Amino acid sequence: MTPPLSARRLGFRFPGRTILRDVSVDLKPGRVTALLGPNGSGKSTFLRILLGLLQPDTGEVLLRGGDIRAMNRVAVAGHIAFVPQQTTAAFAFTSLDMVLMARESRRPFLSASSSEDRRIALAALDQMGATTLADRTFSLLSGGERQLVILARALAQETPILILDEPATGLDYGNQIRMLEMITRLARDLGKAILQTTHAPEHAIASADEILLLKDGLILKRGAPGDVLTSPNLAVLYDLPVEKFEQHLRNAGSLSVGGNLPGTRELTEPPRSRLSNAC
Amino acid sequence: MKPRAWVLPGFAILLLIAMIYALGAGRFGVGWIELGQLLAGQAPPGDASRWSNVFFQLRLPRILAAGLVGSSLAVAGASYQAMFANPLVSPNLCGVLAGSSFGAALGMVISTNWLVVQLTTFGFGLAAVGVALGIAAFFRRSSDPMLILVLGGIVASALFSALLAIVKYLADPYDKLPSIVYWLMGSFALSEWPLLGRTVWPMLAALGVLLAMSGRLNVLSLGDEPARALGLPAGRLRLVAIIMATVLSSLTVVIGGEIGWIGLIIPHAARMLTGPDNRLLLPASALLGAAFLIGVDTAARTMFRAEVPVGIITALLGVITFVAVLGRARKGWA
Numbered sequence: 001m002t003p004p005l006s007a008r009r010l011g012f013r014f015p016g017r018t019i020l021r022d023v024s025v026d027l028k029p030g031r032v033t034a035l036l037g038p039n040g041s042g043k044s045t046f047l048r049i050l051l052g053l054l055q056p057d058t059g060e061v062l063l064r065g066g067d068i069r070a071m072n073r074v075a076v077a078g079h080i081a082f083v084p085q086q087t088t089a090a091f092a093f094t095s096l097d098m099v100l101m102a103r104e105s106r107r108p109f110l111s112a113s114s115s116e117d118r119r120i121a122l123a124a125l126d127q128m129g130a131t132t133l134a135d136r137t138f139s140l141l142s143g144g145e146r147q148l149v150i151l152a153r154a155l156a157q158e159t160p161i162l163i164l165d166e167p168a169t170g171l172d173y174g175n176q177i178r179m180l181e182m183i184t185r186l187a188r189d190l191g192k193a194i195l196q197t198t199h200a201p202e203h204a205i206a207s208a209d210e211i212l213l214l215k216d217g218l219i220l221k222r223g224a225p226g227d228v229l230t231s232p233n234l235a236v237l238y239d240l241p242v243e244k245f246e247q248h249l250r251n252a253g254s255l256s257v258g259g260n261l262p263g264t265r266e267l268t269e270p271p272r273s274r275l276s277n278a279c
Numbered sequence: 280m281k282p283r284a285w286v287l288p289g290f291a292i293l294l295l296i297a298m299i300y301a302l303g304a305g306r307f308g309v310g311w312i313e314l315g316q317l318l319a320g321q322a323p324p325g326d327a328s329r330w331s332n333v334f335f336q337l338r339l340p341r342i343l344a345a346g347l348v349g350s351s352l353a354v355a356g357a358s359y360q361a362m363f364a365n366p367l368v369s370p371n372l373c374g375v376l377a378g379s380s381f382g383a384a385l386g387m388v389i390s391t392n393w394l395v396v397q398l399t400t401f402g403f404g405l406a407a408v409g410v411a412l413g414i415a416a417f418f419r420r421s422s423d424p425m426l427i428l429v430l431g432g433i434v435a436s437a438l439f440s441a442l443l444a445i446v447k448y449l450a451d452p453y454d455k456l457p458s459i460v461y462w463l464m465g466s467f468a469l470s471e472w473p474l475l476g477r478t479v480w481p482m483l484a485a486l487g488v489l490l491a492m493s494g495r496l497n498v499l500s501l502g503d504e505p506a507r508a509l510g511l512p513a514g515r516l517r518l519v520a521i522i523m524a525t526v527l528s529s530l531t532v533v534i535g536g537e538i539g540w541i542g543l544i545i546p547h548a549a550r551m552l553t554g555p556d557n558r559l560l561l562p563a564s565a566l567l568g569a570a571f572l573i574g575v576d577t578a579a580r581t582m583f584r585a586e587v588p589v590g591i592i593t594a595l596l597g598v599i600t601f602v603a604v605l606g607r608a609r610k611g612w613a
Contacts, residue, residue, distance in 0.1 A: 048504075051508055053504055053507055053508065072512070073507055073510050073511060073512050073513075074510045074511075076510070077508065077509055077510025078510070080508075081508075082508040084504075084505065084508075087501070087505065088501075088502075089500070089501060090364040090365060090366060090500055091361075091366065091500055091550075091555035092554065092555050093497070093554075093555050093556070094554075097497070097555075097556060101497060101498045101501070101509055102509060104494055104495065104497065104498050104509065104510075104511070105498075105509060105510030105511050106510070107494060109491040109492055109494070109495070110490065110491040110492075110493070110494070111494070112558065157509070157510075
């Protein structure tokens with residue numbers, strides 16, 4: 001079967017600097033691929049090329065077997081939804097307005113949102129557990145809440161492919177875990193082909209079926225999380241001595257697992273944020 | 280804020296009231312009964328030709344011109360704000376009005392043909408936006424993009440004001456200079472049917488195009504890449520919107536000279552009631568802009584014995600409103 005999205009031997013240069021060399025990837029339905037790499041390794045450029053927002057110097061991106069350069073923006077947006085690292089709005093749109101924008105390119109000029117569009121947008125917010133945010137002003141929401149709304153917008157695009165740029169960055173620990181669970185669920189339950197970038201190996205372990213390590217524009221390793229996310233590989237990826245890496249992992253592993261939940265006297269507020277409805 | 284269904288009918292009624300009041304107001308006072316008779320197509324008693332002259336040759340075209348200019352500047356302002364994702368831009372702050380004023384003055388000096396004036400007005404209006412955007416693009420990496428676009432507009436305004444000064448300096452001081460100076464202050468005193476006839480169609484077309492793409496402007500206001508990822512050809516849409524908004528702004532200069540601030544204050548005022556959705560905001564701005572400028576123009580020609588250039592009044596009101604808007608800005612743009 002043709003993979004819904006496949007990149008073949010992508011190369012990209014800025015003047016005086018090579019950003020990507022010979023990078024290939026196939027996204028498959030129902031699977032999550034995670035892309036890890038240090039700052040400046042070419043992750044964002046890679047995503048922008050996959051989305052057809054940037055033209056590669058060499059290689060090609062195939063969307064359902066066809067060259068993405070030959071497709072217009074509406075067609076691409078019908079197949080790939082994108083969740084950027086950060087979304088800002090200069091005007092006070094509500095969250096529902098923001099989600100409805102997923103449908104705008106399919107509407108004829110000068111038409112209001114149809115009741116079908118609204119139903120899809122509300123269902124997407126509901127799926128993210130963000131129904132209560134629908135009428136709130138997007139620009140006044142917290143980072144985590146915004147990220148949920150933008151993920152709902154990506155769902156309302158009803159695409160088979162989802163690309164996320166560091167979706168858990170900036171979220172608190174609990175919301176990071178919820179976000180990763182949600183990404184896994186979207187792949188398992190809805191069969192979406194998902195690519196996410198991340199800076200945290202534990203996020204990749206928690207949610208991905210395949211890992212790509214990108215360094216200096218080259219794929220360093222690729223494979224199942226257990227095979228790729230080893231301390232020697234990560235030490236090379238992030239230019240750290242292996243011992244330092246392992247020391248860090250041991251420290252992180254010393255987090256206590258088990259014990260009792262705090263009593264009400266220690267924790268008067270229930271540990272639920274608005275996001276906790278989401279899972 | 281939720282869009283409110285009554286905003287459009289409310290603004291339409293306001294516009295109607297402003298038009299009827301403006302028809303009746305003036306040195307040549309008209310009572311409500313005569314006004315009713317005239318509107319019903321019956322000539323009131325007395326000198327019929329004088330009535331119809333004041334009404335149909337002086338006041339009606341002037342009111343329509345003020346309404347058209349008010350709508351155009353307000354819709355152009357709201358559109359610029361959406362497509363540049365920047366609530367502070369307006370035809371003034373983009374430099375369009377300064378560029379158009381220079382173009383118009385140049386056109387008046389080099390030609391007596393109105394088509395030439397219209398083309399130079401539009402051409403230099405577009406050139407001024409180009410200068411502002413060019414500066415913003417050149418410095419976008421080193422500065423806050425919202426701020427740099429406003430600064431780019433200030434630079435473009437300064438450049439074309441200087442060029443305008445050169446044209447004024449070289450213009451014939453007995454013939455062309457006074458008409459350039461008076462007309463650039465902003466006034467509808469010379470609005471007559473032929474002038475309206477030359478400008479109304481391109482303006483209505485540009486208004487129509489912007490209203491039709493108002494939903495797309497919502498998405499464009501998120502920025503270029505997000506809009507493209509959501510399926511819009513952002514570059515092409517923005518180019519169309521810039522050209523349409525610049526047609527509107529520059530032709531207002533052809534009709535009434537440089538009338539500032541409408542493009543900034545009306546969209547902000549309307550947005551407080553409609554929320555940011557351009558599908559509601561653009562028609563609301565068109566109605567409110569028309570009602571506002573008809574009101575201000577009526578005040579300009581009736582408040583004092585001699586007529587005050589309307590551009591001076593809108594500038595004074597604009598400064599006050601702008602300061603009030605800045606106060607709100609800290610709480611987020613409505």
